[in-house]
Structure formats: structure tokens, C-alpha cells
Amino acid sequence: MYAGETEKQRKPVTVASLLRMKERGEKIACLTAYDFSFAVALDRAGVDVILVGDSLGMVMQGRETTLPVTMENMIYHARCVARAHTAALLMVDMPFMSHYTVAEALHNAGRLMKEGGARMVKLEGTGEQAEIVNQLTVAGIPVCAHLGLRPQAVHKLGGYRVQGREEAAARAMLEDARVLEQAGADMLLLECVPAGLVAEITAATRVPVIGIGAGGECDGQILVLQDMLGLTPGRIPRFSRNFMPEGGSIPGALEAYVAAVRGRTFPAAEHTF
Numbered sequence: 001m002y003a004g005e006t007e008k009q010r011k012p013v014t015v016a017s018l019l020r021m022k023e024r025g026e027k028i029a030c031l032t033a034y035d036f037s038f039a040v041a042l043d044r045a046g047v048d049v050i051l052v053g054d055s056l057g058m059v060m061q062g063r064e065t066t067l068p069v070t071m072e073n074m075i076y077h078a079r080c081v082a083r084a085h086t087a088a089l090l091m092v093d094m095p096f097m098s099h100y101t102v103a104e105a106l107h108n109a110g111r112l113m114k115e116g117g118a119r120m121v122k123l124e125g126t127g128e129q130a131e132i133v134n135q136l137t138v139a140g141i142p143v144c145a146h147l148g149l150r151p152q153a154v155h156k157l158g159g160y161r162v163q164g165r166e167e168a169a170a171r172a173m174l175e176d177a178r179v180l181e182q183a184g185a186d187m188l189l190l191e192c193v194p195a196g197l198v199a200e201i202t203a204a205t206r207v208p209v210i211g212i213g214a215g216g217e218c219d220g221q222i223l224v225l226q227d228m229l230g231l232t233p234g235r236i237p238r239f240s241r242n243f244m245p246e247g248g249s250i251p252g253a254l255e256a257y258v259a260a261v262r263g264r265t266f267p268a269a270e271h272t273f
């Protein structure tokens, strides 16, 4: 929005308001953004949570993976988005190797909050990260724990593959979700997880569960902005959908996405594992 321009006020989205949305069964619509202009557009479309994702390594920088993304990259893009002063909650990814000791996690999450303007940080991890989530919680930093397909672990996982298909892996993920919620996580994000397991985790937790390639039974959805605007070169992941044909324009596509999430028409069966 231009300086001095006024807009009808939307109440700021908070950890508490997201919890209420889960309790009421209202779906939470989330998207990534990496700059000021798109942050304003997402906010106007009624998006609840804006994620400055480390997917910026791919969609902003043209890299093959998210691994080279730095703290400086994350802070730069977070600051650009934060200047939109959105009612949408601003969540920022902790990049690869920024959160594997308590001291580093506190230092780097602190930087995303202080310098980046984040209101929540997201970290990829398992139950092993419980102590880190607990210490961030002690520091008053809202945390989203990202489970399932963790793109920062792509070389360990052997590719961008669905996670939690085998019974033992499914039990472990459910236990990780419980442990991370117990440690203080305010939100969970499940990427590329079979819909049945997602439904189980969503029912077993009080905090909102956001999905990407995780079916329609979780509390909200997230997509990478460039994928849903049809801007990604080549094939988009199966779980994604281009909303541009339906929306007709960028604001139209963003509104169509929010409406489809709220109206439970996205994701459909073909986007689900």
C-alpha cells in the first residue's frame, strides 16, 4: 500500500486467533511471499498467515534446493515483507543449519524477530528438536514445527518424497507432533504426508495443523506463491494448483485460493497422497 493510503482494517492475526479458528473449524489460508508488493496483495486477499519461506532459494534465487539459503537472505526478504504491516501473521523460516543447537536457534530466531520483523518462526525438525522449541517458547518466540517432508533434509531423505507411509514412520510422526506441541509449538506444518495420518495428527493436537500435500482434513493449507500463480517453470508439485486460470488476475487468483481453502474445495483428491 502507498504511504498515506488507508484501507479497511482487518484485525491482526495472532497465535490466539489461529487457535480459535481451529476450535471453530474455520480453515486457515496461508501462502508464501518474499517481497513488499506481494505481501500487500496477499493481505488484501484475506490470507491469514504469510510465510517467508526458505523456498526463496528456489523461486527467488533459482537454486536447486533450499540448502544454500542464508540468515542474511531470510532477514532481507522478511524485512521487505514486514514493511507491508499486514494483518496476516508473518512467519519466517529458519534456514538450513541455523537451528541445531539451542544457542544457535535462540540467536537466529531472535534475529528473525528483531531484524526481520517475524511474529513466528518455522523450523524443520522432528521430536529431537523439542528442547530447542521449548527454549524458543521460554524466550517468548512463537514456533511452527515443520514435519514430514523436510526439504532441508532432501539429501538424507533421498528426494522430495511422501513421508509417513509405513506404519512405524507414521507412529513416529504422530509422536513427534505430540512431543513438539508439548514443548510449546504454537503450530505444526505437515508437508507431503498421507491424508489419513494428517487427520490423526490434527485430531490429536490442540494447535493448528497446516498442510501442503497433506490432504484436506488439517486446519489450514499453504502453497508456494509462484506455483499457485502459474509462474513456476516446468512441472509444479502434484499437491499444488495454479489458480490463475480461475482467478483471471493476481488479486483474483489469490482470492480464489482463499475461497477454495475456506470452502474446502482445495485440496481435492488429486492434490492428496
Ligand SMILES: Nc1nc(=O)c2c([nH]1)NC[C@@H]1CN(c3ccc(C(=O)N[C@@H](CCC(=O)O)C(=O)O)cc3)CN21
Binding pocket: 054, 055, 058, 059, 066, 149, 151, 160, 161, 162, 192, 224, 226, 227, 232, 236, 237, 238, 239
Ligand atoms: N516452487 C516450489 N514449490 C514447493 O512446493 C516447494 C519448493 N519450491 N521448494 C521447497 C520445497 C520442495 N518441495 C517439493 C518439491 C517437489 C515435490 C515433488 O515432486 N513431489 C512428488 C511426490 C513424490 C512422491 O509421491 O513421493 C510429486 O509428484 O509432487 C514435493 C515437494 C516443496 N517446496
Ligand SMILES: CC(C)C(=O)C(=O)O
Binding pocket: 032, 051, 052, 053, 054, 055, 056, 093, 189, 191, 212, 222, 223, 224
Ligand atoms: C513450502 C513451505 C511450507 C516452506 O517451508 C517454504 O516455502 O519454504
Ligand SMILES: [Mg+2]
Binding pocket: 053, 054, 055, 093, 151
Ligand atoms: Mg521452507
